[in-house]
Amino acid sequence: MRILHVFKTYLPDTHGGIEHVIRQMCLATKAFGIHHSILTLSKHPVPERLEVDGVSVRRVKQDLDLASTGMALSAFKAFAEEARDVDLVHFHFPWPFMDVLQMLVRPGKPYVVSYHSDIVKQRHLLKLYAPLMQHFLDNARCVIAATEPYRRSSPTLSRLGAKVRVIPYGLDPASYPTAAPQRIAxxxxxxxxxxxxxxxxxxxxxxxxxxxxxxxxxxYPLAVVGAGPENEALRAQCERVGLRNCHFLGRQSEENLAALYAGCESFVFPSHLRSEAFGMALLEAAMYGKPMLSCEIGSGMSEINLNGQTGIGVPPEPAALRKGLMTLWEDAELRSRYGQAARARFETHFHSEIMASKLIEVYREALP
Incomplete structure (x- = not known):
């Protein structure tokens, strides 16, 4: 079975959560005879074709970025060419431009959609986009949501009814480097x-x-790993409120990331809007057996971090976060118990093997 994944960005250009979901999907199903390829945009697509983890990635030059929606004129030809050689297309939502690709190219292949999050920031533009979005989702063989709470609470997913299947994201610990003791130290x-x-x-x-x-x-010492548009504003806030122990580390190698996860005492993930539908970094923390502090916003984060079992879930407010931070910081026995429960829940609910079996079932059902 040959699957083409379509999303606006991918490794090695960007390292967001959806990119890592796609990577894990490809890795987890490869052993079952599923052959994956990826079509994406890039600001610097040189070379145009490359392999990431043995998966073919074709990058086309991004011409425009409007309201976080990358666009490329050459993508129409590339999509037609890439879709010609596959059995099924797997789109990753949201990216309104891919709806246009599907509508205009019409490659004649069945498709499924991973619905990673509602559209939150561009809600005014959503009114214009809604008819195209609904047509696109209605014609998918299946729409995949990561958690049951998100499926229930999303107006878009609720409208789709039985078309929606819940498949939690999964990770393969073997796909991560071993945390070297020297790096941890x-x-x-x-x-x-x-x-x-x-x-x-x-x-x-x-x-x-x-x-x-x-x-x-x-x-409390805080290590912030990652880069992005809020970097300067966050640094300025640290200066303004006098935080001396906040370390902005930028992007890090996989080896350094493994050491940072392994060496940290607790993992904090304060996402406060539904654009954060799941939280792959939160899932990685569970895989490393770390106690977690996250916000309760009705998203998949509450499925990974069970309040009072694997960590602490709080309302998205500074006072609640502060109380949670202090609780974790001051109670070593609690941290240990939460960390062990987090790893155990990862094994039973979020291992890549579980995701792979359910994903393959969807693929097979989607084919004519």
């Missing part, structure tokens, strides 16, 4: 033996401004 020497960790693209919905406000006066 180096990071702890730099950050402190006890430090909090955040990993993610620094976007508006990540809630880091709330976390920094919550940390004012506590001075």
């Amino acid at each position: 180096q990071w702890q020497q730099r950050l402190g033996q006890r430090y909090l960790l955040f990993v993610g693209v620094l976007r508006y919905y990540k809630g880091l401004h709330l976390l920094l406000e919550a940390l004012e006066g506590l001075d």
